[in-house]
Amino acid sequence: MGGSQGISDRHACKAALARRFDKAAWLEGADIPARNLHDAGYLPPTPPLGVVRPNDPQGFADAMAICASHGVPVVPQAGLTGLAGGAQPIAGAVAISFERFSGIEEIDPASATMTVRAGTPLEVVQRAADEAGFFIPLDLGARGSCLIGGNLGTNAGGNRVIRYGMAREMVLGLEYVLPDGTLVTGLNKMIKNNAGYDLKQLFMGSEGTLGMITRAVLRLYPKPGCTCAAICGLARYDDVLALLGAARRGLGPMLSAFEVMWADYWHEATVTVPNVRRPITGDHAFYVLVEMQGMEAELDAPRFEAWLETQFEAGLIEDAAIAQSMADVAAFWRTRDAAGEFVTFLGRHSSFDIGLPVGVMDQFAQECRAALSKALPGCLSVYYGHIGDGNMHIVALMPGAAEQPGKAISEIVYRTVKAHGGTISAEHGIGLVKKPYLALSRSKGELALMRRLKRALDPQGLLNPGKVIDLEEAP
Amino acid sequence: MGGSQGISDRHACKAALARRFDKAAWLEGADIPARNLHDAGYLPPTPPLGVVRPNDPQGFADAMAICASHGVPVVPQAGLTGLAGGAQPIAGAVAISFERFSGIEEIDPASATMTVRAGTPLEVVQRAADEAGFFIPLDLGARGSCLIGGNLGTNAGGNRVIRYGMAREMVLGLEYVLPDGTLVTGLNKMIKNNAGYDLKQLFMGSEGTLGMITRAVLRLYPKPGCTCAAICGLARYDDVLALLGAARRGLGPMLSAFEVMWADYWHEATVTVPNVRRPITGDHAFYVLVEMQGMEAELDAPRFEAWLETQFEAGLIEDAAIAQSMADVAAFWRTRDAAGEFVTFLGRHSSFDIGLPVGVMDQFAQECRAALSKALPGCLSVYYGHIGDGNMHIVALMPGAAEQPGKAISEIVYRTVKAHGGTISAEHGIGLVKKPYLALSRSKGELALMRRLKRALDPQGLLNPGKVIDLEEAP
Numbered sequence: 005m006g007g008s009q010g011i012s013d014r015h016a017c018k019a020a021l022a023r024r025f026d027k028a029a030w031l032e033g034a035d036i037p038a039r040n041l042h043d044a045g046y047l048p049p050t051p052p053l054g055v056v057r058p059n060d061p062q063g064f065a066d067a068m069a070i071c072a073s074h075g076v077p078v079v080p081q082a083g084l085t086g087l088a089g090g091a092q093p094i095a096g097a098v099a100i101s102f103e104r105f106s107g108i109e110e111i112d113p114a115s116a117t118m119t120v121r122a123g124t125p126l127e128v129v130q131r132a133a134d135e136a137g138f139f140i141p142l143d144l145g146a147r148g149s150c151l152i153g154g155n156l157g158t159n160a161g162g163n164r165v166i167r168y169g170m171a172r173e174m175v176l177g178l179e180y181v182l183p184d185g186t187l188v189t190g191l192n193k194m195i196k197n198n199a200g201y202d203l204k205q206l207f208m209g210s211e212g213t214l215g216m217i218t219r220a221v222l223r224l225y226p227k228p229g230c231t232c233a234a235i236c237g238l239a240r241y242d243d244v245l246a247l248l249g250a251a252r253r254g255l256g257p258m259l260s261a262f263e264v265m266w267a268d269y270w271h272e273a274t275v276t277v278p279n280v281r282r283p284i285t286g287d288h289a290f291y292v293l294v295e296m297q298g299m300e301a302e303l304d305a306p307r308f309e310a311w312l313e314t315q316f317e318a319g320l321i322e323d324a325a326i327a328q329s330m331a332d333v334a335a336f337w338r339t340r341d342a343a344g345e346f347v348t349f350l351g352r353h354s355s356f357d358i359g360l361p362v363g364v365m366d367q368f369a370q371e372c373r374a375a376l377s378k379a380l381p382g383c384l385s386v387y388y389g390h391i392g393d394g395n396m397h398i399v400a401l402m403p404g405a406a407e408q409p410g411k412a413i414s415e416i417v418y419r420t421v422k423a424h425g426g427t428i429s430a431e432h433g434i435g436l437v438k439k440p441y442l443a444l445s446r447s448k449g450e451l452a453l454m455r456r457l458k459r460a461l462d463p464q465g466l467l468n469p470g471k472v473i474d475l476e477e478a479p
Numbered sequence: 480m481g482g483s484q485g486i487s488d489r490h491a492c493k494a495a496l497a498r499r500f501d502k503a504a505w506l507e508g509a510d511i512p513a514r515n516l517h518d519a520g521y522l523p524p525t526p527p528l529g530v531v532r533p534n535d536p537q538g539f540a541d542a543m544a545i546c547a548s549h550g551v552p553v554v555p556q557a558g559l560t561g562l563a564g565g566a567q568p569i570a571g572a573v574a575i576s577f578e579r580f581s582g583i584e585e586i587d588p589a590s591a592t593m594t595v596r597a598g599t600p601l602e603v604v605q606r607a608a609d610e611a612g613f614f615i616p617l618d619l620g621a622r623g624s625c626l627i628g629g630n631l632g633t634n635a636g637g638n639r640v641i642r643y644g645m646a647r648e649m650v651l652g653l654e655y656v657l658p659d660g661t662l663v664t665g666l667n668k669m670i671k672n673n674a675g676y677d678l679k680q681l682f683m684g685s686e687g688t689l690g691m692i693t694r695a696v697l698r699l700y701p702k703p704g705c706t707c708a709a710i711c712g713l714a715r716y717d718d719v720l721a722l723l724g725a726a727r728r729g730l731g732p733m734l735s736a737f738e739v740m741w742a743d744y745w746h747e748a749t750v751t752v753p754n755v756r757r758p759i760t761g762d763h764a765f766y767v768l769v770e771m772q773g774m775e776a777e778l779d780a781p782r783f784e785a786w787l788e789t790q791f792e793a794g795l796i797e798d799a800a801i802a803q804s805m806a807d808v809a810a811f812w813r814t815r816d817a818a819g820e821f822v823t824f825l826g827r828h829s830s831f832d833i834g835l836p837v838g839v840m841d842q843f844a845q846e847c848r849a850a851l852s853k854a855l856p857g858c859l860s861v862y863y864g865h866i867g868d869g870n871m872h873i874v875a876l877m878p879g880a881a882e883q884p885g886k887a888i889s890e891i892v893y894r895t896v897k898a899h900g901g902t903i904s905a906e907h908g909i910g911l912v913k914k915p916y917l918a919l920s921r922s923k924g925e926l927a928l929m930r931r932l933k934r935a936l937d938p939q940g941l942l943n944p945g946k947v948i949d950l951e952e953a954p
Contacts (some may be wrong), residue, residue, distance in 0.1 A: 169670075359671050
């Protein structure tokens with residue numbers, strides 16, 4: 005952790021930052037806002053040495069260079085909505101915040117690209133695209149407070165990955181600051197560019213441990229003309245798989261979501277959480293939310309209904325409801341988004357965003373539920389997620405327990421994930437929270453290569469140290 | 480270039496390879512096939528020290544480790560169809576060929592993935608997907624002879640990038656051998672996996688200079704149910720841009736190709752090359768081939784025709800022909816693929832696969848044509864390409880000249896590319912052929928970072944040395 009720096013280095017670093025930046029850009033002591041003391045990873049608030057908030061790319065490079073020259077580590081902070089502790093401050097480290105470097109720099113309609121600053125809230129990016137007649141498919145619950153630089157640094161996922169891919173796939177060009185303070189600009193606008201290594205890939209999904217993203221060129225997509233959705237009840241997981249195959253074939257590139265909710269989840273979401281309407285009644289083993297983004301309602305809504313009818317006639321579906329309005333679409337999604345209210349109605353719990361090969365998901369759910377019940381009698385665990393993308397969420401808790409056995413639950417879940425060749429994080433990332441479990445999803449060779457990259461770019465371990473992976477293997 | 484190895488090292492290396500591999504897997508001297516002496520980059524044939532042709536992943540790791548331990552450099556060879564000299568042998572280096580490590584290892588219908596060996600021809604991969612009820616969108620002229628490992632190592636593009644992305648975006652998992660002989664296996668099947676750095680990205684598009692790909696997990700896509708296509712004649716580049724915007728909006732994710740041919744190209748393709756039918760007559764400044772892959776002909780063909788009718792009524796199109804059959808679709812593509820026959824009917828020439836922001840392409844074509852004519856009076860240059868992806872091809876030559884001024888042409892073209900913020904290679908890569916021009920498309924910071932990565936993974940410069948980028952900056 006940039007180990008050798010002492011009190012005098014810290015003082016000299018703070019003094020150098022205070023000289024370089026004005027009072028709006030350099031905050032220390034009591035001026036450090038409470039929000040900068042933690043992210044959404046539920047770790048204890050930790051005051052950083054100070055917070056730098058530059059408002060141009062060179063400012064980020066200078067801040068990094070000043071810290072590096074004094075051996076002072078740095079923690080990049082965007083919207084602080086990450087769940088894995090990737091933006092959690094470190095005592096003795098300077099926090100570099102992107103909040104003051106916000107705005108859309110250019111929209112190029114011919115190339116269908118948007119150049120944005122890292123500190124722009126996702127919702128602002130979405131709205132600017134919409135106003136220019138385009139669409140930004142990246143979307144997640146924190147859209148109002150997360151910043152695009154954080155979305156890209158963590159390679160955010162979200163609801164429509166099955167159609168549009170992860171955040172990484174929406175990026176054409178990138179500008180970033182390396183751990184030595186070099187500003188590298190590669191604001192490419194072309195979909196195809198094979199002139200040398202695709203360097204930008206290094207900085208997406210590495211959670212600010214290899215570089216800090218300052219600006220990006222995003223792809224713009226055509227606006228969907230209509231949205232169709234249905235909630236289906238199914239009896240067997242094989243039918244879920246068959247329905248997924250039929251959706252891929254029949255809805256093709258218009259398929260925009262395929263969300264599966266196991267019966268235990270459905271009960272908590274529509275009974276325990278109040279005011280969530282059940283679009284279909286009756287008891288089913290699985291509930292599937294299928295969504296299609298079409299071009300024209302006139303042509304595509306009948307296509308969706310005919311497709312669903314075919315699946316019903318084929319016996320895959322026991323019952324289904326089709327959304328008749330955008331209000332219905334929103335109501336259907338509420339059954340899926342009710343998980344966000346579990347903390348209120350079920351209490352504190354462990355939540356997971358694992359990934360698994362699609363075929364083994366139900367077997368995994370059965371084994372995981374059994375293993376949790378056996379080790380922790382009375383443990384409640386419910387299963388749901390973006391099954392079309394191989395991404396499952398789990399919520400698990402001991403109902404009524406004052407102290408939740410979070411560590412025991414994590415160990416059982418992740419061990420079962422490993423047994424099925426899955427990943428401990430499909431979208432939220434590793435940060436600090438999941439770092440102890442990383443070796444369950446990555447081979448020794450992959451971990452060694454990650455460390456080699458970290459050492460190549462950040463030999464002193466100054467950028468977001470201790471997150472994701474350490475410079476050296478633990479003894 | 481692995482500089483310090485001498486004759487005794489080479490002998491010892493050859494002896495070690497001969498001990499490890501049988502006679503089918505280790506070829507030296509007169510047994511080296513002529514095809515392994517060069518790729519499709521038109522460089523002088525060069526015999527390698529020998530050719531190793533392992534038939535399992537460990538064999539590739541062992542071959543690399545043996546060469547590395549003797550300080551002998553290695554050149555990976557797949558289908559040898561690359562145009563940039565990336566697989567061109569180097570005197571004193573061992574060629575490691577993937578041709579004997581071929582086959583599909585698994586198709587997982589639930590995850591919609593295929594696990595393939597690097598030595599599998601692209602056409603075999605396409606056919607296996609088709610037989611399993613899926614679709615592999617990667618497609619290029621060399622499909623019968625190129626190998627999937629080469630396609631991935633060069634991040635191949637092709638005709639349908641506007642819809643499906645580059646080869647990189649079709650890969651979920653990868654296995655590769657590092658320059659020190661370590662075999663790293665990461666055969667992930669999940670679309671979403673944020674457990675640490677996305678290491679596989681390093682090995683796609685780096686043309687075998689950072690590692691050798693041995694196996695891959697590919698995404699499988701739904702089979703398109705129908706293909707619609709039209710050739711349109713347009714008067715102005717602004718109309719081309721407006722038509723592209725309308726195609727993105729109106730055809731949405733079904734838009735599978737948007738190819739533009741400038742009038743000079745159209746003349747050579749349909750007059751100079753015999754037997755290429757002109758789907759539309761009359762003289763236009765631009766010819767656009769629009770293709771849509773739909774799901775059902777009954778619904779989607781009328782959609783395509785209505786869309787085209789709207790564009791005609793809006794005055795964007797001067798004339799258009801709609802394909803009435805798959806034979807028509809093939810005939811339309813022949814106007815675009817006629818470029819492959821220019822070598823026969825126009826003679827030897829320089830060809831380019833540059834990339835540019837879409838909005839400036841016509842301005843670029845005008846300036847490039849004028850600059851070539853001025854510097855080389857009588858020079859013929861024609862322009863066409865995957866404009867929807869920002870990728871333009873150029874064919875340029877001095878008609879009738881015994882010796883073509885290839886270097887002078889390249890310098891003019893690449894200088895003009897740089898002036899417009901473009902890339903010297905959209906899809907074919909850098910290899911040896913375009914290496915002298917790389918700095919025209921990449922910033923100093925990017926080049927320094929590429930070198931840093933190369934040094935981190937291959938400190939001795941043993942894997943495909945001298946391709947793409949050198950270990951150290953030229954003095």
